[in-house]
Amino acid sequence: MKKFEHGNDRYDYSAIVTRPVYDWPQGRRLAVYFALNIEGFEFGRNPGNDFTSMPSAPYHRGYAYRDYGNRVGVWRILREFESFGFPLAVLANGSVYDVCPEVLEACRQRGDEMVGHGRTNSERQADMSPDAERTMLVEVKSLFERHEGKAPAGWLGPFISQSPNTPELLKELGWKYMLDWWFDDQPMWFRTRQGPILAVPYPSMELNDLPAYVNRGASDEEFTRMAIDAFDEQLQESAQYPMVYCLSLHTFLTGQPHRIRQLRRILSHIASQRHRVWLTTPGAIAEHVAGLPPGIVPIR
Template sequence: MTFDTKFDRYGFSAIPDRPVYDFPGGKRLAVYFALNIEAFEFGRNPGNDFTSMPSPPFHRGYAYRDYGNRVGIWRIQRLFAEFDIPLGIIVNASVYDACPDVLVPFRERGDEIIGHGRTNSERQVDMSAEEEAAMMAEVVGRITAEEGRPPRGWLGPFISQSPQTPELLKKNGFEYMLDWFYDDQPTWFRTGEGPILAVPYPSMELNDLPAYVNRKASDGDFTTMLIDCFDEQLEESSLYPQVFAASLHTFLTGQPHRIRQLRRVLAHIAARRDSVWITTPGEIARHVAALPPGTVVGP
Protein backbone atom coordinates (compact mmCIF):
# COMPACT_ATOMS: atom_id res chain seq x y z
CA MET A 1 0.00 0.00 0.00
CA THR A 2 1.32 3.45 -0.93
CA PHE A 3 0.46 6.75 0.68
CA ASP A 4 0.26 10.24 -0.80
CA THR A 5 2.51 12.48 1.28
CA LYS A 6 0.62 15.59 0.17
CA PHE A 7 -1.99 16.23 2.87
CA ASP A 8 -5.03 18.34 2.05
CA ARG A 9 -7.81 16.82 4.14
CA TYR A 10 -8.05 19.92 6.34
CA GLY A 11 -6.20 23.22 6.59
CA PHE A 12 -4.64 25.03 9.50
CA SER A 13 -6.94 27.13 11.70
CA ALA A 14 -6.06 28.71 15.05
CA ILE A 15 -8.92 28.26 17.50
CA PRO A 16 -8.97 31.89 18.77
CA ASP A 17 -9.54 33.16 15.21
CA ARG A 18 -12.71 31.18 14.50
CA PRO A 19 -16.38 32.16 14.73
CA VAL A 20 -17.79 31.65 18.23
CA TYR A 21 -21.00 29.66 18.64
CA ASP A 22 -23.03 28.11 21.43
CA PHE A 23 -24.20 24.61 22.15
CA PRO A 24 -27.82 24.09 23.28
CA GLY A 25 -28.88 26.21 26.24
CA GLY A 26 -26.19 28.78 25.50
CA LYS A 27 -23.50 26.45 26.84
CA ARG A 28 -19.98 26.41 25.48
CA LEU A 29 -18.61 23.07 26.72
CA ALA A 30 -20.00 19.83 25.30
CA VAL A 31 -19.17 16.74 27.37
CA TYR A 32 -19.35 13.13 26.24
CA PHE A 33 -18.06 9.76 27.38
CA ALA A 34 -17.33 6.97 24.91
CA LEU A 35 -17.46 3.34 26.05
CA ASN A 36 -15.61 0.83 23.87
CA ILE A 37 -17.42 -2.53 23.79
CA GLU A 38 -15.24 -4.92 21.83
CA ALA A 39 -14.98 -8.56 20.79
CA PHE A 40 -11.81 -10.45 19.89
CA GLU A 41 -11.05 -13.67 18.09
CA PHE A 42 -9.16 -16.23 20.15
CA GLY A 43 -5.69 -16.85 18.83
CA ARG A 44 -5.33 -13.39 17.26
CA ASN A 45 -3.36 -10.80 19.23
CA PRO A 46 -5.75 -8.59 21.24
CA GLY A 47 -2.98 -6.28 22.48
CA ASN A 48 -0.96 -5.74 25.64
CA ASP A 49 -1.87 -7.49 28.86
CA PHE A 50 0.34 -5.51 31.31
CA THR A 51 2.70 -8.41 32.01
CA SER A 52 5.05 -9.33 29.17
CA MET A 53 5.17 -9.40 25.39
CA PRO A 54 2.16 -11.50 24.35
CA SER A 55 2.64 -14.61 22.25
CA PRO A 56 0.22 -17.09 20.61
CA PRO A 57 -2.42 -18.09 21.51
CA PHE A 58 -2.61 -14.79 23.48
CA HIS A 59 -4.89 -16.36 26.06
CA ARG A 60 -4.05 -13.84 28.82
CA GLY A 61 -5.03 -10.85 26.70
CA TYR A 62 -8.14 -12.59 25.41
CA ALA A 63 -9.30 -13.53 28.92
CA TYR A 64 -8.50 -10.06 30.28
CA ARG A 65 -10.68 -8.42 27.66
CA ASP A 66 -13.43 -11.01 28.05
CA TYR A 67 -13.62 -9.94 31.70
CA GLY A 68 -14.77 -6.56 30.49
CA ASN A 69 -17.89 -7.95 28.81
CA ARG A 70 -18.64 -10.52 31.52
CA VAL A 71 -18.13 -8.28 34.58
CA GLY A 72 -16.65 -4.84 34.07
CA ILE A 73 -19.27 -3.46 31.71
CA TRP A 74 -22.05 -3.98 34.24
CA ARG A 75 -20.28 -1.81 36.81
CA ILE A 76 -19.85 0.94 34.25
CA GLN A 77 -23.48 0.67 33.12
CA ARG A 78 -24.82 1.00 36.66
CA LEU A 79 -22.60 4.00 37.41
CA PHE A 80 -23.61 5.98 34.32
CA ALA A 81 -27.26 5.16 35.00
CA GLU A 82 -26.84 6.38 38.58
CA PHE A 83 -25.59 9.77 37.39
CA ASP A 84 -27.95 9.88 34.38
CA ILE A 85 -25.07 10.53 31.97
CA PRO A 86 -25.47 9.27 28.38
CA LEU A 87 -22.85 7.23 26.57
CA GLY A 88 -21.53 6.88 23.07
CA ILE A 89 -21.26 3.10 22.66
CA ILE A 90 -18.38 2.27 20.31
CA VAL A 91 -19.11 -1.32 19.30
CA ASN A 92 -17.64 -4.06 17.12
CA ALA A 93 -20.34 -5.72 15.01
CA SER A 94 -19.13 -9.11 16.28
CA VAL A 95 -20.37 -8.19 19.76
CA TYR A 96 -23.86 -9.04 18.44
CA ASP A 97 -22.65 -12.63 18.07
CA ALA A 98 -20.22 -12.94 20.99
CA CYS A 99 -22.17 -11.28 23.81
CA PRO A 100 -25.31 -9.46 22.60
CA ASP A 101 -26.76 -9.17 26.12
CA VAL A 102 -24.23 -6.48 27.03
CA LEU A 103 -25.88 -4.02 24.65
CA VAL A 104 -29.41 -4.39 26.00
CA PRO A 105 -29.29 -1.86 28.88
CA PHE A 106 -27.62 0.76 26.69
CA ARG A 107 -30.16 0.25 23.93
CA GLU A 108 -33.03 0.54 26.40
CA ARG A 109 -31.55 3.77 27.74
CA GLY A 110 -31.22 5.31 24.29
CA ASP A 111 -27.42 5.54 24.22
CA GLU A 112 -25.83 6.15 20.82
CA ILE A 113 -24.41 3.15 18.93
CA ILE A 114 -21.22 3.99 17.01
CA GLY A 115 -19.60 1.73 14.42
CA HIS A 116 -16.24 0.23 15.41
CA GLY A 117 -15.46 -2.26 12.67
CA ARG A 118 -16.24 -5.94 12.55
CA THR A 119 -13.88 -7.15 15.28
CA ASN A 120 -11.04 -5.64 17.27
CA SER A 121 -8.75 -8.37 15.98
CA GLU A 122 -8.31 -6.62 12.61
CA ARG A 123 -7.24 -3.20 11.36
CA GLN A 124 -8.46 -1.35 8.29
CA VAL A 125 -4.96 -0.36 7.21
CA ASP A 126 -4.12 -4.07 6.75
CA MET A 127 -7.07 -4.63 4.38
CA SER A 128 -7.24 -4.35 0.61
CA ALA A 129 -9.59 -1.70 -0.77
CA GLU A 130 -12.17 -4.37 -1.57
CA GLU A 131 -11.90 -5.99 1.85
CA GLU A 132 -12.34 -2.69 3.67
CA ALA A 133 -15.36 -1.72 1.57
CA ALA A 134 -17.02 -5.09 2.21
CA MET A 135 -16.23 -4.91 5.93
CA MET A 136 -17.75 -1.46 6.36
CA ALA A 137 -20.90 -2.37 4.44
CA GLU A 138 -21.23 -5.50 6.59
CA VAL A 139 -20.91 -3.49 9.81
CA VAL A 140 -23.49 -0.92 8.72
CA GLY A 141 -25.89 -3.67 7.71
CA ARG A 142 -25.52 -5.56 10.97
CA ILE A 143 -25.95 -2.52 13.23
CA THR A 144 -28.94 -1.35 11.20
CA ALA A 145 -30.57 -4.76 11.46
CA GLU A 146 -29.98 -5.00 15.22
CA GLU A 147 -30.71 -1.40 16.23
CA GLY A 148 -33.36 -0.44 13.69
CA ARG A 149 -31.29 2.46 12.32
CA PRO A 150 -27.83 2.86 10.82
CA PRO A 151 -24.91 4.23 12.83
CA ARG A 152 -24.07 7.88 12.24
CA GLY A 153 -20.54 7.80 13.69
CA TRP A 154 -17.44 5.64 13.22
CA LEU A 155 -14.19 4.84 15.03
CA GLY A 156 -11.86 2.34 13.40
CA PRO A 157 -10.45 -0.52 15.50
CA PHE A 158 -7.03 0.56 16.76
CA ILE A 159 -8.06 4.01 15.46
CA SER A 160 -6.79 2.75 12.12
CA GLN A 161 -7.59 4.23 8.71
CA SER A 162 -6.53 3.43 5.17
CA PRO A 163 -6.16 6.13 2.50
CA GLN A 164 -9.73 5.38 1.33
CA THR A 165 -11.48 5.22 4.71
CA PRO A 166 -12.94 8.77 4.70
CA GLU A 167 -14.50 8.21 1.27
CA LEU A 168 -15.93 4.85 2.36
CA LEU A 169 -17.46 6.46 5.43
CA LYS A 170 -19.30 8.99 3.27
CA LYS A 171 -20.42 6.30 0.83
CA ASN A 172 -21.86 4.28 3.71
CA GLY A 173 -23.85 7.19 5.11
CA PHE A 174 -21.68 8.18 8.08
CA GLU A 175 -22.04 11.77 9.24
CA TYR A 176 -18.97 11.95 11.45
CA MET A 177 -15.82 10.09 12.43
CA LEU A 178 -13.73 9.95 15.61
CA ASP A 179 -10.44 8.71 14.12
CA TRP A 180 -8.75 12.11 13.85
CA PHE A 181 -7.93 13.99 17.05
CA TYR A 182 -6.39 17.30 16.03
CA ASP A 183 -8.76 19.82 17.63
CA ASP A 184 -11.05 20.59 20.57
CA GLN A 185 -13.88 21.57 18.20
CA PRO A 186 -15.62 19.54 15.50
CA THR A 187 -14.29 20.48 12.06
CA TRP A 188 -15.13 19.59 8.49
CA PHE A 189 -12.78 17.03 6.92
CA ARG A 190 -12.40 16.79 3.15
CA THR A 191 -13.24 13.58 1.28
CA GLY A 192 -13.72 12.83 -2.39
CA GLU A 193 -17.40 12.20 -1.61
CA GLY A 194 -18.00 15.51 0.20
CA PRO A 195 -17.07 16.74 3.69
CA ILE A 196 -17.48 14.68 6.84
CA LEU A 197 -17.29 15.97 10.41
CA ALA A 198 -14.28 15.07 12.51
CA VAL A 199 -15.57 15.10 16.10
CA PRO A 200 -12.89 15.25 18.84
CA TYR A 201 -12.05 11.88 20.36
CA PRO A 202 -9.35 11.40 23.04
CA SER A 203 -7.26 8.88 21.14
CA MET A 204 -4.04 9.96 22.84
CA GLU A 205 -4.89 11.70 26.10
CA LEU A 206 -8.14 11.03 28.03
CA ASN A 207 -8.32 7.43 26.87
CA ASP A 208 -7.88 4.84 29.60
CA LEU A 209 -6.04 2.31 27.40
CA PRO A 210 -3.01 4.39 26.34
CA ALA A 211 -3.02 6.11 29.75
CA TYR A 212 -2.78 2.88 31.77
CA VAL A 213 -1.04 0.54 29.31
CA ASN A 214 1.31 2.78 27.33
CA ARG A 215 2.01 5.71 29.64
CA LYS A 216 1.77 3.66 32.89
CA ALA A 217 -0.50 6.24 34.55
CA SER A 218 -1.85 5.26 37.96
CA ASP A 219 -5.59 5.12 38.62
CA GLY A 220 -5.33 8.37 40.55
CA ASP A 221 -3.31 9.98 37.77
CA PHE A 222 -6.05 9.30 35.25
CA THR A 223 -8.74 10.64 37.57
CA THR A 224 -6.74 13.84 38.04
CA MET A 225 -6.29 14.15 34.27
CA LEU A 226 -10.03 13.86 33.66
CA ILE A 227 -11.03 16.36 36.34
CA ASP A 228 -8.29 18.87 35.54
CA CYS A 229 -9.07 18.75 31.82
CA PHE A 230 -12.79 19.26 32.47
CA ASP A 231 -12.19 22.19 34.81
CA GLU A 232 -9.72 23.89 32.46
CA GLN A 233 -11.94 23.46 29.40
CA LEU A 234 -14.96 24.75 31.31
CA GLU A 235 -13.05 27.93 32.18
CA GLU A 236 -11.74 28.30 28.62
CA SER A 237 -15.21 27.84 27.15
CA SER A 238 -15.96 31.46 28.07
CA LEU A 239 -13.71 32.27 25.10
CA TYR A 240 -14.92 29.69 22.55
CA PRO A 241 -16.84 26.39 22.43
CA GLN A 242 -15.02 23.14 23.09
CA VAL A 243 -15.62 19.41 23.42
CA PHE A 244 -14.52 17.45 26.50
CA ALA A 245 -14.33 13.78 25.58
CA ALA A 246 -13.20 10.73 27.56
CA SER A 247 -12.82 7.17 26.31
CA LEU A 248 -13.25 4.09 28.50
CA HIS A 249 -12.77 0.34 27.96
CA THR A 250 -14.81 -2.25 29.81
CA PHE A 251 -11.86 -4.39 30.87
CA LEU A 252 -9.85 -1.44 32.21
CA THR A 253 -12.26 1.02 33.80
CA GLY A 254 -14.62 -1.84 34.67
CA GLN A 255 -12.17 -3.06 37.34
CA PRO A 256 -13.64 -2.41 40.84
CA HIS A 257 -10.81 -0.14 41.98
CA ARG A 258 -11.22 2.04 38.90
CA ILE A 259 -14.98 2.28 39.30
CA ARG A 260 -14.26 4.05 42.58
CA GLN A 261 -12.14 6.52 40.65
CA LEU A 262 -14.73 6.97 37.88
CA ARG A 263 -17.42 7.71 40.48
CA ARG A 264 -15.38 10.72 41.62
CA VAL A 265 -15.10 11.98 38.06
CA LEU A 266 -18.80 11.61 37.27
CA ALA A 267 -19.81 13.25 40.56
CA HIS A 268 -17.53 16.19 39.80
CA ILE A 269 -19.00 16.68 36.32
CA ALA A 270 -22.60 16.06 37.38
CA ALA A 271 -22.28 18.78 40.03
CA ARG A 272 -21.70 21.24 37.16
CA ARG A 273 -24.44 19.86 34.94
CA ASP A 274 -26.14 23.26 34.62
CA SER A 275 -22.98 24.77 33.11
CA VAL A 276 -22.22 22.16 30.43
CA TRP A 277 -23.98 20.15 27.74
CA ILE A 278 -23.68 16.46 28.67
CA THR A 279 -24.44 14.60 25.48
CA THR A 280 -23.17 12.11 22.85
CA PRO A 281 -20.84 12.63 19.89
CA GLY A 282 -23.73 12.13 17.49
CA GLU A 283 -25.70 14.97 19.06
CA ILE A 284 -22.62 17.19 18.92
CA ALA A 285 -22.25 16.39 15.21
CA ARG A 286 -25.93 17.06 14.58
CA HIS A 287 -25.77 20.44 16.33
CA VAL A 288 -22.67 21.79 14.60
CA ALA A 289 -23.73 20.49 11.17
CA ALA A 290 -26.86 22.66 11.45
CA LEU A 291 -24.93 25.86 12.19
CA PRO A 292 -24.73 28.52 9.47
CA PRO A 293 -22.17 27.80 6.74
CA GLY A 294 -18.73 29.08 7.64
CA THR A 295 -19.26 28.75 11.40
CA VAL A 296 -17.47 25.40 11.60
CA VAL A 297 -14.00 25.44 10.05
CA GLY A 298 -13.00 23.06 7.32
CA PRO A 299 -12.44 22.70 3.61
Protein backbone atom coordinates (compact mmCIF):
# COMPACT_ATOMS: atom_id res chain seq x y z
CA MET A 1 0.00 0.00 0.00
CA LYS A 2 1.33 3.43 -0.96
CA LYS A 3 2.22 5.55 2.09
CA PHE A 4 0.98 9.12 1.99
CA GLU A 5 3.70 11.74 1.94
CA HIS A 6 2.57 13.13 5.28
CA GLY A 7 1.59 9.78 6.78
CA ASN A 8 2.38 8.70 10.34
CA ASP A 9 5.01 5.99 10.67
CA ARG A 10 5.15 6.01 14.48
CA TYR A 11 2.64 3.16 14.88
CA ASP A 12 0.53 0.89 12.68
CA TYR A 13 -3.22 0.68 12.50
CA SER A 14 -4.62 -1.98 14.83
CA ALA A 15 -8.30 -2.61 15.57
CA ILE A 16 -8.94 -3.08 19.28
CA VAL A 17 -11.49 -5.83 18.59
CA THR A 18 -8.95 -8.10 16.85
CA ARG A 19 -5.97 -7.84 19.22
CA PRO A 20 -4.82 -10.48 21.70
CA VAL A 21 -6.68 -10.20 25.02
CA TYR A 22 -4.82 -9.94 28.32
CA ASP A 23 -5.68 -9.14 31.92
CA TRP A 24 -4.49 -6.53 34.35
CA PRO A 25 -3.40 -7.72 37.82
CA GLN A 26 -5.96 -9.72 39.84
CA GLY A 27 -7.74 -10.67 36.62
CA ARG A 28 -9.20 -7.18 36.18
CA ARG A 29 -9.84 -5.77 32.72
CA LEU A 30 -10.25 -2.04 33.42
CA ALA A 31 -7.23 -0.12 34.68
CA VAL A 32 -8.22 3.18 36.32
CA TYR A 33 -5.86 6.04 37.09
CA PHE A 34 -6.20 9.70 37.98
CA ALA A 35 -3.78 12.33 36.67
CA LEU A 36 -3.37 15.48 38.75
CA ASN A 37 -1.62 18.33 36.94
CA ILE A 38 0.43 20.39 39.42
CA GLU A 39 1.92 23.24 37.45
CA GLY A 40 4.08 26.32 37.92
CA PHE A 41 3.93 29.44 35.80
CA GLU A 42 6.32 32.34 35.33
CA PHE A 43 4.81 35.72 36.10
CA GLY A 44 4.75 37.95 33.03
CA ARG A 45 4.54 35.03 30.59
CA ASN A 46 1.12 34.08 29.25
CA PRO A 47 -0.20 31.05 31.16
CA GLY A 48 -3.09 30.47 28.75
CA ASN A 49 -6.72 31.46 28.42
CA ASP A 50 -9.43 31.37 31.04
CA PHE A 51 -13.22 31.47 30.95
CA THR A 52 -13.50 35.05 29.72
CA SER A 53 -10.73 35.83 27.23
CA MET A 54 -7.01 35.58 26.66
CA PRO A 55 -5.35 37.69 29.38
CA SER A 56 -3.23 40.67 28.37
CA ALA A 57 0.29 41.49 29.60
CA PRO A 58 1.41 41.22 32.35
CA TYR A 59 -1.08 38.33 32.49
CA HIS A 60 -1.66 38.78 36.22
CA ARG A 61 -5.22 37.44 36.04
CA GLY A 62 -4.26 34.11 34.49
CA TYR A 63 -1.25 33.78 36.77
CA ALA A 64 -3.29 34.42 39.94
CA TYR A 65 -6.05 32.06 38.80
CA ARG A 66 -3.60 29.22 38.38
CA ASP A 67 -1.66 30.07 41.53
CA TYR A 68 -4.89 29.53 43.46
CA GLY A 69 -4.67 25.86 42.56
CA ASN A 70 -1.34 25.36 44.31
CA ARG A 71 -2.27 27.46 47.35
CA VAL A 72 -5.81 26.18 47.95
CA GLY A 73 -7.29 23.87 45.33
CA VAL A 74 -4.74 21.07 45.47
CA TRP A 75 -5.33 20.56 49.19
CA ARG A 76 -9.04 19.99 48.60
CA ILE A 77 -8.26 17.45 45.88
CA LEU A 78 -5.68 15.59 47.97
CA ARG A 79 -8.15 15.43 50.84
CA GLU A 80 -10.71 13.67 48.64
CA PHE A 81 -8.25 11.17 47.19
CA GLU A 82 -6.96 10.40 50.67
CA SER A 83 -10.53 9.88 51.88
CA PHE A 84 -11.22 7.32 49.14
CA GLY A 85 -7.78 5.72 49.33
CA PHE A 86 -7.14 6.30 45.60
CA PRO A 87 -3.60 6.66 44.18
CA LEU A 88 -2.64 9.60 41.99
CA ALA A 89 -0.29 10.22 39.11
CA VAL A 90 1.15 13.67 39.81
CA LEU A 91 2.08 15.44 36.58
CA ALA A 92 4.50 17.97 38.03
CA ASN A 93 6.44 20.84 36.50
CA GLY A 94 10.00 20.96 37.77
CA SER A 95 9.46 24.56 38.94
CA VAL A 96 6.94 23.33 41.53
CA TYR A 97 9.88 22.02 43.57
CA ASP A 98 11.01 25.64 43.93
CA VAL A 99 7.76 27.59 44.29
CA CYS A 100 5.61 25.25 46.43
CA PRO A 101 7.58 22.16 47.53
CA GLU A 102 5.03 21.46 50.29
CA VAL A 103 2.58 20.29 47.65
CA LEU A 104 4.90 17.65 46.24
CA GLU A 105 5.98 16.63 49.74
CA ALA A 106 2.33 15.81 50.53
CA CYS A 107 2.09 13.71 47.35
CA ARG A 108 5.38 12.00 48.17
CA GLN A 109 4.09 11.06 51.61
CA ARG A 110 1.03 9.50 49.98
CA GLY A 111 3.23 7.40 47.71
CA ASP A 112 1.86 8.93 44.50
CA GLU A 113 3.69 8.47 41.21
CA MET A 114 5.61 11.54 40.05
CA VAL A 115 5.44 12.09 36.28
CA GLY A 116 7.64 14.58 34.43
CA HIS A 117 5.66 17.51 33.06
CA GLY A 118 8.23 19.98 31.85
CA ARG A 119 10.27 22.65 33.53
CA THR A 120 7.43 25.19 33.69
CA ASN A 121 4.01 25.47 32.09
CA SER A 122 5.05 28.75 30.52
CA GLU A 123 6.98 27.05 27.69
CA ARG A 124 6.20 24.52 24.97
CA GLN A 125 8.47 21.83 23.59
CA ALA A 126 7.27 22.48 20.05
CA ASP A 127 8.96 25.89 20.25
CA MET A 128 12.35 24.53 21.35
CA SER A 129 15.44 23.74 19.32
CA PRO A 130 16.75 20.16 19.70
CA ASP A 131 19.55 21.32 22.01
CA ALA A 132 17.21 23.43 24.16
CA GLU A 133 14.73 20.56 24.47
CA ARG A 134 17.45 18.11 25.48
CA THR A 135 18.73 20.56 28.10
CA MET A 136 15.22 21.00 29.50
CA LEU A 137 14.62 17.24 29.71
CA VAL A 138 17.95 16.66 31.45
CA GLU A 139 17.19 19.45 33.94
CA VAL A 140 13.78 18.00 34.79
CA LYS A 141 15.14 14.48 35.13
CA SER A 142 17.87 15.72 37.46
CA LEU A 143 15.34 17.61 39.60
CA PHE A 144 13.24 14.48 40.09
CA GLU A 145 16.30 12.38 40.86
CA ARG A 146 17.41 14.86 43.49
CA HIS A 147 14.03 15.21 45.20
CA GLU A 148 12.46 11.78 44.64
CA GLY A 149 15.57 9.64 44.64
CA LYS A 150 14.84 8.30 41.15
CA ALA A 151 14.09 9.50 37.64
CA PRO A 152 10.47 9.71 36.50
CA ALA A 153 9.30 6.83 34.32
CA GLY A 154 6.65 8.87 32.52
CA TRP A 155 6.35 12.16 30.66
CA LEU A 156 3.64 14.58 29.58
CA GLY A 157 4.73 17.75 27.81
CA PRO A 158 3.31 21.10 28.95
CA PHE A 159 0.31 21.91 26.73
CA ILE A 160 0.68 18.28 25.52
CA SER A 161 3.24 19.72 23.15
CA GLN A 162 5.95 17.78 21.30
CA SER A 163 8.67 18.66 18.84
CA PRO A 164 9.56 16.20 16.05
CA ASN A 165 12.44 15.04 18.27
CA THR A 166 10.59 14.51 21.55
CA PRO A 167 9.97 10.74 21.34
CA GLU A 168 13.62 10.08 20.45
CA LEU A 169 14.87 12.30 23.27
CA LEU A 170 12.57 10.69 25.81
CA LYS A 171 13.71 7.21 24.82
CA GLU A 172 17.37 8.20 24.74
CA LEU A 173 17.21 9.81 28.19
CA GLY A 174 15.53 6.83 29.84
CA TRP A 175 11.81 7.57 29.96
CA LYS A 176 9.70 4.41 29.85
CA TYR A 177 6.39 5.86 28.67
CA MET A 178 4.74 9.06 27.49
CA LEU A 179 1.19 10.41 27.78
CA ASP A 180 1.27 12.92 24.90
CA TRP A 181 -0.22 10.63 22.26
CA TRP A 182 -3.81 9.57 22.92
CA PHE A 183 -4.86 7.38 20.01
CA ASP A 184 -6.16 4.27 21.80
CA ASP A 185 -7.78 2.91 24.96
CA GLN A 186 -4.91 0.45 25.43
CA PRO A 187 -1.19 1.17 25.86
CA MET A 188 0.60 0.90 22.51
CA TRP A 189 4.24 0.69 21.52
CA PHE A 190 5.40 3.81 19.70
CA ARG A 191 8.34 3.82 17.29
CA THR A 192 11.39 6.02 17.80
CA ARG A 193 14.79 5.91 16.13
CA GLN A 194 16.16 4.85 19.53
CA GLY A 195 13.72 1.92 19.90
CA PRO A 196 10.11 1.70 21.11
CA ILE A 197 8.57 3.74 23.91
CA LEU A 198 5.14 3.02 25.37
CA ALA A 199 2.24 5.41 24.75
CA VAL A 200 -0.13 5.13 27.72
CA PRO A 201 -3.67 6.50 27.21
CA TYR A 202 -4.25 9.98 28.62
CA PRO A 203 -7.42 12.05 28.00
CA SER A 204 -5.82 15.03 26.31
CA MET A 205 -9.10 16.30 24.91
CA GLU A 206 -12.04 14.48 26.50
CA LEU A 207 -12.02 13.53 30.22
CA ASN A 208 -9.68 16.42 30.98
CA ASP A 209 -11.15 19.25 33.04
CA LEU A 210 -9.23 22.03 31.28
CA PRO A 211 -10.44 21.58 27.67
CA ALA A 212 -13.85 20.48 28.97
CA TYR A 213 -14.49 23.56 31.10
CA VAL A 214 -12.45 26.25 29.36
CA ASN A 215 -12.49 25.30 25.67
CA ARG A 216 -15.76 23.37 25.29
CA GLY A 217 -17.73 25.24 27.97
CA ALA A 218 -18.98 22.11 29.73
CA SER A 219 -20.85 22.70 32.97
CA ASP A 220 -19.69 21.11 36.22
CA GLU A 221 -22.61 18.65 36.07
CA GLU A 222 -21.86 17.77 32.45
CA PHE A 223 -18.24 16.93 33.22
CA THR A 224 -19.34 14.72 36.13
CA ARG A 225 -21.83 12.93 33.88
CA MET A 226 -19.16 12.42 31.19
CA ALA A 227 -16.69 11.02 33.73
CA ILE A 228 -19.23 8.59 35.18
CA ASP A 229 -20.71 7.55 31.82
CA ALA A 230 -17.27 6.88 30.36
CA PHE A 231 -16.32 4.77 33.38
CA ASP A 232 -19.52 2.73 33.18
CA GLU A 233 -19.19 2.18 29.44
CA GLN A 234 -15.54 1.16 29.61
CA LEU A 235 -16.23 -1.15 32.55
CA GLN A 236 -18.89 -2.87 30.46
CA GLU A 237 -16.67 -3.05 27.37
CA SER A 238 -13.77 -4.43 29.39
CA ALA A 239 -15.52 -7.78 29.53
CA GLN A 240 -14.24 -8.17 25.95
CA TYR A 241 -10.71 -6.69 26.20
CA PRO A 242 -8.51 -4.70 28.59
CA MET A 243 -8.86 -0.93 28.68
CA VAL A 244 -7.49 2.13 30.47
CA TYR A 245 -9.72 4.78 32.04
CA CYS A 246 -8.12 8.06 33.08
CA LEU A 247 -9.48 11.29 34.50
CA SER A 248 -7.22 14.34 34.16
CA LEU A 249 -7.57 17.15 36.71
CA HIS A 250 -6.01 20.58 37.25
CA THR A 251 -5.67 22.06 40.71
CA PHE A 252 -7.07 25.49 39.80
CA LEU A 253 -10.16 24.03 38.10
CA THR A 254 -11.29 20.94 39.98
CA GLY A 255 -9.88 22.45 43.19
CA GLN A 256 -12.61 25.10 43.23
CA PRO A 257 -15.06 24.52 46.13
CA HIS A 258 -18.11 23.99 43.91
CA ARG A 259 -16.29 21.37 41.83
CA ILE A 260 -14.98 19.38 44.77
CA ARG A 261 -18.52 18.19 45.37
CA GLN A 262 -18.65 17.03 41.76
CA LEU A 263 -15.30 15.24 42.16
CA ARG A 264 -16.64 13.52 45.26
CA ARG A 265 -19.58 12.18 43.23
CA ILE A 266 -17.22 10.78 40.60
CA LEU A 267 -14.89 9.15 43.11
CA SER A 268 -17.80 7.73 45.08
CA HIS A 269 -19.23 6.13 41.94
CA ILE A 270 -15.92 4.57 40.97
CA ALA A 271 -15.30 3.43 44.56
CA SER A 272 -18.57 1.48 44.44
CA GLN A 273 -17.00 -0.66 41.67
CA ARG A 274 -13.46 -0.83 43.02
CA HIS A 275 -13.70 -4.61 43.40
CA ARG A 276 -14.03 -4.85 39.61
CA VAL A 277 -11.22 -2.51 38.49
CA TRP A 278 -7.49 -2.04 38.95
CA LEU A 279 -6.93 1.31 40.70
CA THR A 280 -3.41 2.15 39.66
CA THR A 281 -0.96 4.63 38.08
CA PRO A 282 0.30 4.97 34.50
CA GLY A 283 3.74 3.81 35.62
CA ALA A 284 2.31 0.54 36.93
CA ILE A 285 0.31 0.15 33.72
CA ALA A 286 3.45 0.65 31.62
CA GLU A 287 5.40 -1.82 33.75
CA HIS A 288 2.67 -4.46 33.39
CA VAL A 289 2.53 -4.06 29.60
CA ALA A 290 6.31 -4.18 29.28
CA GLY A 291 6.24 -7.53 31.08
CA LEU A 292 3.70 -9.16 28.78
CA PRO A 293 4.88 -11.88 26.37
CA PRO A 294 6.15 -10.59 23.01
CA GLY A 295 3.40 -10.09 20.44
CA ILE A 296 0.56 -9.39 22.87
CA VAL A 297 0.84 -5.63 22.29
CA PRO A 298 1.47 -4.92 18.60
CA ILE A 299 4.92 -3.65 17.64
CA ARG A 300 6.91 -3.89 14.40
